[in-house]
Amino acid sequence: MYSSDEYFSPSESEVVSSSEADEGVPLAAAGYDKSDGSCTTPSTESALGFVSAPVVPLAGLQITGVEEGNEYKYDSSNILFAYCESAIELYNDGKDVLFEDFGMPQGDRPPASGLCYLDNRIINNLYRCGIRTMRPAQLAAFQAIFFNNPEAIQPSDFLGISSTGSGKTHAFLVPVVQQCLNSIEDISDDEDETSDDENCTSKEKKRTPFALIFAHSNPLVDGIYQRILELVKDTDIIVKKIVGQQDFITDTNFDIAICSVGRFSNHFGPNACKVELDLSGLKYVVLDEADKMAENNEFYQLYTKMKEESTFVTMAFSATIDMSIMDFMDTDNYYQLLYGEQNAVPLSVKQRFCEVNSRSVTKIVGFATGNVRQLKYEPGEKIHPFDALYNYINKTNDMKKSKKRFLVFVKRQCVADFIAQKLCCYGIDAVSVYR
Numbered sequence: 001m002y003s004s005d006e007y008f009s010p011s012e013s014e015v016v017s018s019s020e021a022d023e024g025v026p027l028a029a030a031g032y033d034k035s036d037g038s039c040t041t042p043s044t045e046s047a048l049g050f051v052s053a054p055v056v057p058l059a060g061l062q063i064t065g066v067e068e069g070n071e072y073k074y075d076s077s078n079i080l081f082a083y084c085e086s087a088i089e090l091y092n093d094g095k096d097v098l099f100e101d102f103g104m105p106q107g108d109r110p111p112a113s114g115l116c117y118l119d120n121r122i123i124n125n126l127y128r129c130g131i132r133t134m135r136p137a138q139l140a141a142f143q144a145i146f147f148n149n150p151e152a153i154q155p156s157d158f159l160g161i162s163s164t165g166s167g168k169t170h171a172f173l174v175p176v177v178q179q180c181l182n183s184i185e186d187i188s189d190d191e192d193e194t195s196d197d198e199n200c201t202s203k204e205k206k207r208t209p210f211a212l213i214f215a216h217s218n219p220l221v222d223g224i225y226q227r228i229l230e231l232v233k234d235t236d237i238i239v240k241k242i243v244g245q246q247d248f249i250t251d252t253n254f255d256i257a258i259c260s261v262g263r264f265s266n267h268f269g270p271n272a273c274k275v276e277l278d279l280s281g282l283k284y285v286v287l288d289e290a291d292k293m294a295e296n297n298e299f300y301q302l303y304t305k306m307k308e309e310s311t312f313v314t315m316a317f318s319a320t321i322d323m324s325i326m327d328f329m330d331t332d333n334y335y336q337l338l339y340g341e342q343n344a345v346p347l348s349v350k351q352r353f354c355e356v357n358s359r360s361v362t363k364i365v366g367f368a369t370g371n372v373r374q375l376k377y378e379p380g381e382k383i384h385p386f387d388a389l390y391n392y393i394n395k396t397n398d399m400k401k402s403k404k405r406f407l408v409f410v411k412r413q414c415v416a417d418f419i420a421q422k423l424c425c426y427g428i429d430a431v432s433v434y435r
C-alpha cells in the first residue's frame with residue numbers, strides 16, 4: 001500500500017509558519033538628516049509624544065530596507081522611513097503601535113504618540129473589525145500621506161511593495177478615507193458659513209470623486225468595497241463601486257469609488273458612453289496589485305488621460321516588484337516601502353512540493369464497489385496528480401484529527417468541475433468555484 005509520507009519527505013521545501021504572522025509589530029521610524037543624507041535611528045529610550053513632526057522636502061528619495069526578521073518581526077534599526085527631520089519615536093518600549101496612537105484627542109485623553117491624524121470614527125470602525133495594531137506597510141503609507149511636506153507643491157507618490165497578507169488594503173484605505181473625511185468636512189464648514197440652507201447635510205451636498213481605487217478583477221473590487229464600507233460607517237463619505245456585472249453609475253455624486261478598468265472606461269476616456277466623470281477634484285488614485293494594473297494597456301491610457309485632467313497622488317501597492325509599476329510613479333517625487341521578501345510566498349503559507357505525472361493513470365480505485373483504496377506505485381514511478389491531492393487531504397485530516405478546508409487552484413473551469421466531482425465520489429466533500 002502506498003504511503004503518502006514517501007511523497008512528502010522532510011527534505012521537501014517547507015516554510016514554517018509563525019503564530020505571530022497575524023499580529024502587528026512594534027515599529028520605529030528613522031529620521032532623515034537633510035545635511036548629509038544619513039539616516040538616524042531613534043533611541044528606544046526617548047519619550048513618546050511628538051505633537052508635530054518637522055518635515056523636509058524629500059523629492060526623489062526612496063525608502064528602502066525593511067528587512068524581514070525572524071517570525072515576521074524585524075529589527076527597527078533596519079527601517080529607513082525618511083519623511084521627518086527628527087525621529088518619530090513609535091517604538092514604545094517594544095509595545096505594538098496602535099491605530100489610536102494616531103487618533104485625535106478624545107476629551108482629556110490625547111493619543112499616545114501625539115500624532116493627531118485619525119478620526120475616532122475610523123478608529124472605532126477598525127476596532128469593530130478586530131484591527132488595532134499597525135503593520136509596517138500601514139505605518140509607512142500613513143507617514144507618506146500624513147507627514148508630507150505641507151510646503152511641497154505636490155505631495156509625493158507612494159509605492160508600497162509588501163508581502164501578501166501584510167495589510168496593504170488598509171494601508172491605503174485608512175489614510176485615503178481620513179483625507180477624504182478632512183476634505184468633505186472642510187467643504188461643509190466653508191459652505192455652512194455661506195449657505196442659507198441649514199437643513200442641508202454634508203451628505204446631500206454635491207461631490208466630485210476625491211479618490212479612485214483600481215483593482216484588476218471584479219472579486220478584488222468587491223473585497224475592497226466591503227472593507228471600505230466597514231471603514232466609512234458613521235461618516236458622510238459616499239462610496240461607489242464601478243465594476244462590471246453591475247449597473248452603470250447614474251451620477252458622479254460620490255467621494256470614493258472602487259473601480260475595475262473596463263467599467264471605469266465606460267464613464268471616462270475615449271470609450272465613455274455613460275455618465276461622464278468629472279475628475280477635476282481628484283486627489284488620490286490607488287492601484288491595488290499594481291503589477292497587474294501595469295500590464296493593462298487600457299488602464300495606462302486611462303491613467304494618462306486622468307493625469308491630463310487633474311493633479312493627484314498615486315499610491316501603488318504590490319506584493320511583487322515589476323519595473324513597469326514605475327510608469328505610474330512620479331520618479332522625482334515618490335516614497336517607496338519595501339517590506340518582507342518580494343516575489344515570494346508569505347511566511348504564513350506552508351509550501352510542499354510533490355512531483356507528479358499528469359500522463360499517468362490514477363491508482364485510486366473502488367468507487368463502484370465502495371472499497372476505496374490505492375494500488376501500489378512502483379519505486380521511482382511518479383504519482384498521478386489526483387492521487388497526490390487525495391492523499392494529501394486524507395493525510396492532513398488524519399494528522400490534524402479534524403476536517404480541514406482546502407483550496408485547489410486550477411487553470412480551467414472544466415478541470416475544477418472534474419476534480420470536485422471526483423473528490424466527492426471518493427468521499428471528500430468538494431465544490432468547484434468560479435465566476
Ligand SMILES: Nc1ncnc2c1ncn2[C@@H]1O[C@H](COP(=O)(O)OP(=O)(O)OP(=O)(O)O)[C@@H](O)[C@H]1O
Pocket residue numbers: 022023024130131132133134135138162163164165166167168169170318319
Ligand atoms: N493592522 C492589522 N491588524 C490585524 N489585522 C489586519 C491588519 N491589517 C490588515 N489586517 C487583516 O489582515 C488580512 C490581510 O490583509 P490584506 O488583505 O489587506 O493584505 P494584503 O497585503 O492586501 O494581501 P494581498 O497581497 O493578498 O492583497 C485581512 O484579513 C485584514 O483584515
